[in-house]
Amino acid sequence: MSKIKFEMRSVEKKRKKISMKKSIFDPILDKFLEGGEGLVEISVENRDAGYVVTQLQRRIEVRELEVEVSAAQGFVYLEKKPPESV
Numbered sequence: 629m630s631k632i633k634f635e636m637r638s639v640e641k642k643r644k645k646i647s648m649k650k651s652i653f654d655p656i657l658d659k660f661l662e663g664g665e666g667l668v669e670i671s672v673e674n675r676d677a678g679y680v681v682t683q684l685q686r687r688i689e690v691r692e693l694e695v696e697v698s699a700a701q702g703f704v705y706l707e708k709k710p711p712e713s714v
Contacts, residue, residue, distance in 0.1 A: 660706045667707045
Protein backbone atom coordinates (compact mmCIF):
# COMPACT_ATOMS: atom_id res chain seq x y z
CA MET A 629 0.00 0.00 0.00
CA SER A 630 1.40 3.41 -0.93
CA LYS A 631 1.58 6.33 1.46
CA ILE A 632 0.33 9.84 0.84
CA LYS A 633 1.72 13.13 2.11
CA PHE A 634 -0.72 15.49 3.76
CA GLU A 635 -0.88 18.48 6.04
CA MET A 636 -3.52 19.28 8.66
CA ARG A 637 -4.06 22.55 10.51
CA SER A 638 -6.69 24.13 12.71
CA VAL A 639 -8.83 26.88 11.14
CA GLU A 640 -11.45 29.31 12.41
CA LYS A 641 -13.85 29.01 9.47
CA LYS A 642 -14.27 27.30 6.12
CA ARG A 643 -13.21 28.93 2.89
CA LYS A 644 -15.99 30.04 0.61
CA LYS A 645 -16.70 27.72 -2.27
CA ILE A 646 -15.69 29.18 -5.59
CA SER A 647 -17.98 27.97 -8.32
CA MET A 648 -18.69 28.86 -11.88
CA LYS A 649 -21.04 31.81 -11.95
CA LYS A 650 -22.46 31.09 -15.39
CA SER A 651 -23.39 27.95 -17.22
CA ILE A 652 -23.89 27.15 -20.88
CA PHE A 653 -27.48 26.32 -19.88
CA ASP A 654 -28.24 29.78 -18.45
CA PRO A 655 -29.27 31.24 -21.84
CA ILE A 656 -31.98 28.56 -22.10
CA LEU A 657 -33.41 29.57 -18.74
CA ASP A 658 -33.06 33.28 -19.50
CA LYS A 659 -34.93 33.00 -22.80
CA PHE A 660 -37.69 30.93 -21.17
CA LEU A 661 -38.12 33.47 -18.36
CA GLU A 662 -38.19 36.38 -20.83
CA GLY A 663 -40.89 34.69 -22.93
CA GLY A 664 -44.53 34.66 -21.97
CA GLU A 665 -45.05 30.91 -22.30
CA GLY A 666 -45.86 28.81 -19.27
CA LEU A 667 -44.67 25.53 -20.82
CA VAL A 668 -42.08 24.93 -23.53
CA GLU A 669 -40.42 21.92 -25.11
CA ILE A 670 -36.71 22.21 -25.79
CA SER A 671 -34.03 20.12 -27.41
CA VAL A 672 -30.29 20.60 -27.13
CA GLU A 673 -28.09 19.41 -29.96
CA ASN A 674 -25.73 16.54 -29.09
CA ARG A 675 -27.04 16.26 -25.51
CA ASP A 676 -29.15 13.51 -23.97
CA ALA A 677 -32.45 14.69 -22.46
CA GLY A 678 -31.54 13.26 -19.04
CA TYR A 679 -28.27 15.18 -18.99
CA VAL A 680 -30.00 18.42 -19.98
CA VAL A 681 -32.60 17.96 -17.24
CA THR A 682 -29.90 17.41 -14.61
CA GLN A 683 -27.93 20.48 -15.67
CA LEU A 684 -31.02 22.69 -15.83
CA GLN A 685 -32.15 21.47 -12.39
CA ARG A 686 -28.78 22.48 -10.96
CA ARG A 687 -28.97 25.94 -12.50
CA ILE A 688 -32.59 26.39 -11.33
CA GLU A 689 -31.56 25.47 -7.79
CA VAL A 690 -28.53 27.78 -7.78
CA ARG A 691 -30.54 30.67 -9.23
CA GLU A 692 -33.55 29.90 -7.00
CA LEU A 693 -35.98 30.08 -9.91
CA GLU A 694 -39.67 29.16 -9.86
CA VAL A 695 -39.29 26.77 -12.78
CA GLU A 696 -39.79 23.03 -13.12
CA VAL A 697 -37.88 20.89 -15.61
CA SER A 698 -38.80 17.40 -16.75
CA ALA A 699 -38.23 14.97 -19.60
CA ALA A 700 -40.40 12.50 -21.46
CA GLN A 701 -39.59 10.38 -24.52
CA GLY A 702 -36.34 12.25 -25.16
CA PHE A 703 -37.83 15.73 -24.94
CA VAL A 704 -37.15 18.30 -22.21
CA TYR A 705 -39.87 20.55 -20.81
CA LEU A 706 -39.60 23.79 -18.86
CA GLU A 707 -42.65 24.92 -16.94
CA LYS A 708 -43.27 27.94 -14.76
CA LYS A 709 -44.42 26.89 -11.30
CA PRO A 710 -47.93 28.06 -10.46
CA PRO A 711 -48.11 30.65 -7.68
CA GLU A 712 -48.68 29.03 -4.31
CA SER A 713 -52.13 29.73 -2.91
CA VAL A 714 -52.23 30.57 0.79
